[in-house]
Amino acid sequence: MDIIQITSTQNDLVKYALKLQNSRFRKSQKMIFADGQKTIEGFIDDGIVFEYFFIKKDNPIAEKIKAKKLVYVSDEILKKITTTKSPCEVAGIIKEKETDKSIFFKLDKIALLENIKDAGNLGTIIRSAVAFGIDGIILFNDCVDLYNPKTIRATAQNIFKIPIISTKDINFIRELKNTHKIISTVVDSKNDLFKYKFDDKYIVAFGSEADGLTDRIVNLSDEKLSIFMENNVESINLAICASIVFATSKINR
Numbered sequence: 001m002d003i004i005q006i007t008s009t010q011n012d013l014v015k016y017a018l019k020l021q022n023s024r025f026r027k028s029q030k031m032i033f034a035d036g037q038k039t040i041e042g043f044i045d046d047g048i049v050f051e052y053f054f055i056k057k058d059n060p061i062a063e064k065i066k067a068k069k070l071v072y073v074s075d076e077i078l079k080k081i082t083t084t085k086s087p088c089e090v091a092g093i094i095k096e097k098e099t100d101k102s103i104f105f106k107l108d109k110i111a112l113l114e115n116i117k118d119a120g121n122l123g124t125i126i127r128s129a130v131a132f133g134i135d136g137i138i139l140f141n142d143c144v145d146l147y148n149p150k151t152i153r154a155t156a157q158n159i160f161k162i163p164i165i166s167t168k169d170i171n172f173i174r175e176l177k178n179t180h181k182i183i184s185t186v187v188d189s190k191n192d193l194f195k196y197k198f199d200d201k202y203i204v205a206f207g208s209e210a211d212g213l214t215d216r217i218v219n220l221s222d223e224k225l226s227i228f229m230e231n232n233v234e235s236i237n238l239a240i241c242a243s244i245v246f247a248t249s250k251i252n253r
Contacts, residue, residue, distance in 0.1 A: 001065075005072045009080050013052065013071065017081040017093065023145040030098075032147040035082040035091040042157025043092070050092040054078060059089055067092070083149045096147065099163045101172060105179055107135035107163070108201045109249065111242070112173070112182075114140045114217055115208035122146070123154020124239035125206075129162065130155075132246035136163040138203070140173065140217070170216055176203060177220060184213050184221035185245060187235070193225045198249045206245075209238045 006013060020026045020033040031051065034040060043050075044064050053067035054077070062070065075087070082088035104110060111134050116122050122144055129137055139146060146166060152159055173182075181202045185193075205221065207213030218224065227244060229236070236244075 001067055002069045003072070004069055006077060007074065009077055011077075014073075014077055014081060017052075017054070017091070020093065021083065021149065023148065026145065026147060030096040032094045032096055032152070033081075033091070033149060034094060034152050035088050035149060036084050036153045037089060039153050039157060040090045040092060043094070043160075046157070046160065048094060048160070050094055052093040054081065054091040056089060061090065084153075097160060099165050101165050101167060103163055104136055104138065104165070104176060109133060109135045110138060110176070110180065110203040111136075111246070112138045112140055112203050112205040112217070113143060114205065114213055115211070116143045116206075116238070118209055118238070119144050119148040119150040120154045121209065121237070121239045122148075123151040123156075123159075125242045126151075126155045126162075126164070127158050128239070128243035128246050130158040132243070132250045134162065134246055137165075138173075139164065139166040141168055141214070170220075173203075173217070173220060177222075181223065182217075182221040183223045183225055184218045185241065186212065186218065186224050186226055189224040189226040191223065191225050192228050193245060193248055194228070194252075196223070196225055196248075197252050200253075202249075204245055204249065206238065206242055 017033055020031055050067040052069045052071050053065050054071045054073050055062055057072045078088055082091050111129050146164060179201060181199050183202055183204045185206050205213055205217050
């Protein structure tokens with residue numbers, strides 16, 4: 001592990017860390033910027049190797065880190081590069097994980113998220129998917145960046161535990177339909193989620209917070225399900241909805 005010390009907020013590596021918080025630049029570099037104490041500690045526990053790890057000299061966590069370059073920095077630099085509201089004592093840059101989408105044909109339980117815009121919702125959905133045994137997630141069409149720092153923190157260290165891909169290829173979804181039943185979650189179905197028996201191989205699809213699923217996905221689906229609610233409640237948060245569906249799919253097999 002190489003050790004670097006940076007004292008200036010104008011250092012090129014500091015500028016690079018800041019630029020990685022722009023989604024377009026991040027994707028071009030295939031790198032991920034991560035911060036937040038619990039997030040970083042979770043990555044360390046999972047044995048994630050950091051390309052760069054930013055830390056103060058007196059932080060004992062340095063002994064646990066796997067990193068190509070350990071970068072000693074000041075409070076001022078950490079404050080400049082991190083995205084959390086409260087002071088953050090560690091941050092890191094990780095190489096983006098590449099996942100071959102062909103693996104999804106071998107998975108049983110898949111969640112498809114279409115046009116999801118809220119980073120916090122996406123992170124919470126990923127966390128629930130891992131908790132309730134979903135095998136993989138497809139981010140379809142125009143979703144928020146999977147590696148947005150807010151998304152990463154909301155996953156509570158679960159972002160690397162199942163395969164997640166981004167695609168706009170509707171033909172890929174059509175191919176998966178040959179091996180998986182596609183289930184769309186909608187607001188106006190007569191089919192009650194809580195009474196539905198899930199097959200062994202399925203894709204359960206969720207649309208955006210504002211608009212729901214597009215016709216392209218709904219028209220491909222084999223089933224449409226709704227969560228029947230009481231007391232005239234018309235809708236619930238998307239992440240809560242997905243969590244309920246994941247838990248129900250685990251029970252109703």
